[in-house]
Amino acid sequence: MQKSPISLCIFDLDGVIVDTAKYHYIAWKRLAAEFGYDLTEAQNEKLKGVSRVQSLNHILDWAGVTKTEEEKTALATRKNNWYVELIQNVTPDDALPGVVSFIHELKQAGIKVALGSASKNARVILDKLELSSLFDAIVDGTMTVKSKPDPEVFLKGTELTNTSPHASLVFEDAAKGIDAALAGGMLAVGIGTEDQLGHSDFVLPGFDNYTLSDFLKQLTRVKQV
Numbered sequence: 001m002q003k004s005p006i007s008l009c010i011f012d013l014d015g016v017i018v019d020t021a022k023y024h025y026i027a028w029k030r031l032a033a034e035f036g037y038d039l040t041e042a043q044n045e046k047l048k049g050v051s052r053v054q055s056l057n058h059i060l061d062w063a064g065v066t067k068t069e070e071e072k073t074a075l076a077t078r079k080n081n082w083y084v085e086l087i088q089n090v091t092p093d094d095a096l097p098g099v100v101s102f103i104h105e106l107k108q109a110g111i112k113v114a115l116g117s118a119s120k121n122a123r124v125i126l127d128k129l130e131l132s133s134l135f136d137a138i139v140d141g142t143m144t145v146k147s148k149p150d151p152e153v154f155l156k157g158t159e160l161t162n163t164s165p166h167a168s169l170v171f172e173d174a175a176k177g178i179d180a181a182l183a184g185g186m187l188a189v190g191i192g193t194e195d196q197l198g199h200s201d202f203v204l205p206g207f208d209n210y211t212l213s214d215f216l217k218q219l220t221r222v223k224q225v
């Protein structure tokens, strides 16, 4: 098999490894209902990859509600408590189709693997999925100051694994995450649809039936080696 021009693959968590967006939605919807606002699924889509505080600010804007900083902190904490309760139900079976075997293939080929997630709960979720030990580095929302589209979360992954951003590639389901990877000088693969993620180097619907060999073929098309 051909050699990979990529030494590190960074995976976003929510929407790439596991679908926790449904739990974020339940918790945000419950919170919004408290101030009489009905959060829609379409709005929840816009919160993917967005930090907890920024998500709350968006919801308050949409609802036309103003809160003090103190109230916002209390609201975000309440939402997170509900979310944490919901993610207790996550099991290894919740990993999205094909992603775990694809990660194993990368590792067997000597390609490092890192997590780059905006979530402060990422480690708990990886533990529930029983995947933590697979990662050479785990970067989560507790380790960053700037949110995607800033590349900080992914650049930390390259630093922790001693890899150049130019030899790194990010798998992301959020448009802002793709922007972050490209801003950091990495290749970016969108997990989702062309219409949302058309600015990626290439787009996959997911990892179901996706192999290392498919990946290497697609890489040679986008990267001159």
Ligand code: B16
Residues within 6 Å of the ligand: 012, 013, 014, 015, 021, 024, 047, 048, 049, 050, 051, 052, 055, 080, 116, 117, 118, 119, 120, 121, 122, 141, 174
């Ligand atoms: P938390 P990702 C993101 O995860 C989620 O997509 C986003 O909806 C959430 O608000 C954010 O994490 C923060 O999560 O409240 O658990 O810190 O896609 O970057 O893995």
Ligand code: MG
Residues within 6 Å of the ligand: 012, 013, 014, 015, 016, 048, 049, 172, 173, 174
């Ligand atoms: Mg995501």
